[in-house]
Amino acid sequence: MPDETLLNDDPSVLGDKSRQPELLVSAVLHLMSHYTVSSTQKDAEQTRTRLASVIERHLKVLANLPDLAPVLKATCQQLSEQWASLVERKSPQQSKMHRLSWLLAGARRDLN
Secondary structure (H helix, E strand, O other): OOOHHHHHOOHHHOOOHHHOHHHHHHHHHHHHHHHHHHOOOOOOHHHHHHHHHHHHHHHHHHHOOOOOOHHHHHHHHHHHHHHHHHHHHHHHHHHHHHHHHHHHHHHHHHHO
16 A cells, blocks of 8 residues: 555645656656556555545646646646546545445444
């Protein structure tokens, strides 16, 4: 599982040195590899959704860097939108599953 600090970092508030495109690209590639690895782990859906959200934010920051080459800006923008739609699709499913498991747990306690 990825380092918890990676999941909580907001790339838009990182220091000036961390805004260098090379470091952000490196970070987003690292996060993407964790997303792929977590796909083989059981019960990793919540982690994957959180990773997808962080990946989307990193790509959005990259797309908005003023000195980034136009082709990289466009690619990062498109990928950011794709990751955002993935997060949107996964988030409602998770909240429904969480509520269902909570209700089922309560029903089991009532039966005992």
